[in-house]
Amino acid sequence: MESADGAARTLLSIGRLSRGPPFGRAHGRFGLSPSGRLLLPAPRSQENADPQRTAFLLRKQWTLYSVSPLYKFSNARLRDYARLLGAFIAAEKQKGLAVEVGVELDIKVAVSSLPDLKGSDQDQAAILVQLSSRSPASPKNSEEKLVWSGWFCCVSGDELSENVPEDFTCLPLFLANGAESYTSIVGSWFQKTFDCSFCRLAISPLNLSWMAAMWTGCKVDKTASAMELVFSVPCLPQPLDISYAIHPEDAKALWDTVQKTPGEITQEEVDVFMDCLYSHFHRHFKIHLSATKLVKVSTPIASAHCDGIIKFLQSQYLTGVLMLLTELAISQIQ
Amino acid sequence: HLATSLPLPSEMDHLRPRIDLIAFMIDIKSKYSLKNVEASLAHVDASFFLGKVCFLVTGVGRVNYCSVEMNAIWKLGEVYCSPVLFCELELEGIRVATAQRLLRMLQICAGHIPGVSALSFGSLMRNSADE
Numbered sequence: 349m350e351s352a353d354g355a356a357r358t359l360l361s362i363g364r365l366s367r368g369p370p371f372g373r374a375h376g377r378f379g380l381s382p383s384g385r386l387l388l389p390a391p392r393s394q395e396n397a398d399p400q401r402t403a404f405l406l407r408k409q410w411t412l413y414s415v416s417p418l419y420k421f422s423n424a425r426l427r428d429y430a431r432l433l434g435a436f437i438a439a440e441k442q443k444g445l446a447v448e449v450g451v452e453l454d455i456k457v458a459v460s461s462l463p464d465l466k467g468s469d470q471d472q473a474a475i476l477v478q479l480s481s482r483s484p485a486s487p488k489n490s491e492e493k494l495v496w497s498g499w500f501c502c503v504s505g506d507e508l509s510e511n512v513p514e515d516f517t518c519l520p521l522f523l524a525n526g527a528e529s530y531t532s533i534v535g536s537w538f539q540k541t542f543d544c545s546f547c548r549l550a551i552s553p554l555n556l557s558w559m560a561a562m563w564t565g566c567k568v569d570k571t572a573s574a575m576e577l578v579f580s581v582p583c584l585p586q587p588l589d590i591s592y593a594i595h596p597e598d599a600k601a602l603w604d605t606v607q608k609t610p611g612e613i614t615q616e617e618v619d620v621f622m623d624c625l626y627s628h629f630h631r632h633f634k635i636h637l638s639a640t641k642l643v644k645v646s647t648p649i650a651s652a653h654c655d656g657i658i659k660f661l662q663s664q665y666l667t668g669v670l671m672l673l674t675e676l677a678i679s680q681i682q
Numbered sequence: 683h684l685a686t687s688l689p690l691p692s693e694m695d696h697l698r699p700r701i702d703l704i705a706f707m708i709d710i711k712s713k714y715s716l717k718n719v720e721a722s723l724a725h726v727d728a729s730f731f732l733g734k735v736c737f738l739v740t741g742v743g744r745v746n747y748c749s750v751e752m753n754a755i756w757k758l759g760e761v762y763c764s765p766v767l768f769c770e771l772e773l774e775g776i777r778v779a780t781a782q783r784l785l786r787m788l789q790i791c792a793g794h795i796p797g798v799s800a801l802s803f804g805s806l807m808r809n810s811a812d813e
Binding site: 550551552553554557582615619622636638639640641642654 | 711712713714715717745746747748749750751753
């Protein structure tokens with residue numbers, strides 16, 4: 349699915365995933381509405397992006413949050429922020445909100461910028477926050493252990509950044525990996541310091557099916573793992589989960605027959621793709637998957653869970669997936 | 683009268699009273715319910731679509747459980763010229779309010795409200811939804 353980077357950039361401004369307010373009218377009359385068309389994110393060109401620098405983001409489970417714009421955030425003051433956040437965490441521990449039971453850990457904070465993770469030049473560079481610990485009992489020069497990381501990013505978030513007044517920085521997507529207690533401490537510091545608000549970002553089954561269709565279309569090598577969809581069956585006394593695994597080549601072959609225009613996906617194509625998978629399952633098991641709730645999608649590109657948990661598996665598609673997640677975060681903020 | 687799909691079994695035809703209003707329920711959490719409604723619509727006589735049909739979309743309280751695309755529902759309302767109502771069955775207040783709305787619509791469709799016909803009411807609802 350490669351397209352020339354220049355062509356990808358001009359098309360980016362037209363395509364959009366979301367359909368506007370959830371229960372409001374789509375813009376324009378039916379038939380002329382542009383909603384439902386999205387450009388398949390092309391793999392980011394490798395000239396300025398060094399895959400090694402973002403390799404540590406892969407294969408980790410990230411919990412998603414949407415963040416409202418930050419007030420008076422400055423890229424130049426990252427070291428100061430690290431120091432202040434470190435002091436805040438130490439103060440919280442003093443107050444008795446201990447995060448680790450048993451051994452007292454010294455938490456060191458590092459805040460850095462990830463300039464590679466952006467879609468357009470208007471996007472803010474991603475900000476990475478890392479908490480590492482060193483046990484005071486161990487020798488001075490022993491290795492520090494990373495206990496928590498979180499990063500803010502904005503990929504192709506022009507829709508939000510254009511409409512925001514001066515002094516506000518738009519970094520609508522926040523991803524966290526590590527103990528929930530650290531996430532809430534770091535989150536509350538950011539909320540107090542920059543007057544923003546964090547909100548868990550859940551992914552609806554509709555958006556998950558978009559991801560399944562989009563990521564199936566991406567080119568992957570022969571050794572790719574199977575595509576897996578997990579469904580949760582409602583209204584049963586005991587919860588029941590159905591896992592449906594599809595060979596990646598079969599899934600791609602099916603998607604190739606469905607998708608008409610390369611580089612564009614419509615809601616109809618996603619529906620047809622999912623309906624084919626559902627009717628195939630029904631033919632064998634007599635179960636209507638369309639009456640269940642799609643809760644998890646796993647493809648060789650990435651895996652996403654409806655509770656707002658994502659795992660990136662391929663660095664070349666990292667920016668593409670982030671673009672999609674940024675859009676979901678922005679629609680939750682607005 | 684409740685049915686899970688149409689057509690209704692023909693054995694009961696002679697016992698069944700006149701049908702004044704058909705409310706198709708679509709659960710936004712289940713794509714299957716939309717497909718079911720679309721299949722059942724084919725079995726409805728054309729005269730019902732003059733104000734005696736409405737679409738009731740349930741489960742709208744939780745956006746994150748949405749499996750049905752809203753455009754598909756709007757399209758259904760437009761193609762079949764019938765109003766689309768939204769409700770959340772889990773909340774008692776909304777449940778009661780929706781029941782009252784349906785009851786009012788039923789009274790109009792059955793001809794119990796003088797001066798208002800099903801057709802005029804239907805077009806009134808459609809025009810206000812378009813704004």
